[in-house]
Amino acid sequence: MSNNTKKPLFDVVAIIGIGLIGSSIARAIKKYGLADKVYGYAKTDSTRNTAKKLGYMDEIYDNAIETVKDADLTILCTPVGANLSIIIQIGEHLKSGSILTDVGSVKGSVIRDILPHISEDITFIPGHPIAGTEFSGPESGFAELFQKKWCVLTPLDNCIEVKLNILIKFWQSCGMLVDVMSAEHHDLVLAITSHVPHLIAYNIVGTAADLEKVTRSEVTKYAAGGFRDFTRIASSDPIMWRDIFLNNKDAVLEMLGRFVEDLTALQKAIRWSDGDKLEELFVKTREIRKSIILKEDETNNYK
């Protein structure tokens, strides 16, 4: 029972929004003993009922203020677009001296939305655990979701270091590797490694659905040739992704511009049967795959 005798990092953690990420965090907190109590808030009856049945939270509230008022750590796990209305409700009810963080895939807009609505004795540390699946809802969560994945924190200039270290310790205890960078840089990195890939996956699946010469039934039947992987990405939560694109507009449009530029060159190479140019790119991209696999092996060894 040694796990139970170790003092947990927090007395109370409040989770606002019980979807895939929120419910996975609650499970991880329980599994690794990171808080005495976990309180959760969900907007709808049906999510609250599902979460209650799953039973890994100590209290589930239909009132966000009630959920956060005693919490030492509050984690916003709602879609990025919902932050503003949530923080307007809970901002002045957060416990004095507590830490506020979030899990959004965009960081610049989150700071813009949150900061004006909290008092100076709250330490707000924007965060992004880069982990997920194509499934959503509390029933899709699992404690191991974060294992060996990266979490990026983008603390503000005046961040209290001891609080930052507690939050780093929290995510590390969930199994994550933690990096610290500016919100602006985070938003650029994620635009190319996540947001634009999702956008083009959504787009190709949409294009395929609207053809007149190839039926939708043929598209689904012969998906094994490559298309299937795109549909997995393009089945990610629609609201969450709508909010990401609206809130990381500048970086997404910049990266998308480069993608289209490169695609136009590739299109021209095909039209003019420039096999060397195609082969050169395809050899280069294979190398990048190799370095990702290598990096993952390093990460696994490091853990």
Add this chain to the structure above:
Amino acid sequence: MSNNTKKPLFDVVAIIGIGLIGSSIARAIKKYGLADKVYGYAKTDSTRNTAKKLGYMDEIYDNAIETVKDADLTILCTPVGANLSIIIQIGEHLKSGSILTDVGSVKGSVIRDILPHISEDITFIPGHPIAGTEFSGPESGFAELFQKKWCVLTPLDNCIEVKLNILIKFWQSCGMLVDVMSAEHHDLVLAITSHVPHLIAYNIVGTAADLEKVTRSEVTKYAAGGFRDFTRIASSDPIMWRDIFLNNKDAVLEMLGRFVEDLTALQKAIRWSDGDKLEELFVKTREIRKSIILKEDETNNYK
């Protein structure tokens, strides 16, 4: 020993090109007892030596004519762009009355390349087993690669039905579901379900590699957000894919045109913060994912 007493479909099968597909076919033939003998041809010493070590072929030749002259079924498993030079070599040495097929991802250009070089007593049935992995080479093959996957055959108008049925039976015995359609339609269907998805995966990985504000090391580190799936696709065999794009130019450019059109509309929706338009697409694409999963379940039940 009942398997050994059943007469196999063919006395001799010749496999031209021993890569992922060729070696998987040889293994499947042995596993399911589909031929008395399997002969293989590979261009390079190193491939022949690897294939010899793996040991699932009865003979491995450095001479394509020798390989095919006694074969009742010859399967071209070389990249699509190599067909012409191969058929110029072997065309007049194919066994009278035998079946010739291929496994290329493009069918129109294969017919154009092959047909002028074979005599009338050879039944040429273009084929495409839609199965593969991102790995290449004889050591990557496995007998179960074809299980529950679709194989498309695109017989010519004057195809002898009994020969077509033998080839259908062959692929079914490897575990595949077989469909028959025109070469032209195949090339359109595959352009959208496979060729354009590969092209945009190669393209985004290339774009990410060439950024100045985001390092390559950051791209590989944070690949879990979606990018990683694209790098898997973009690590497929460069030569094979170069040949596919060069040989299915018209259909690829047509589908790519539509993709870019749709992407431009999406780009505009982001620029003008049109959340409804984004959400509408993202909900639709999620439905398509569901129908693919449903179709796969049906396929599995059907088997």
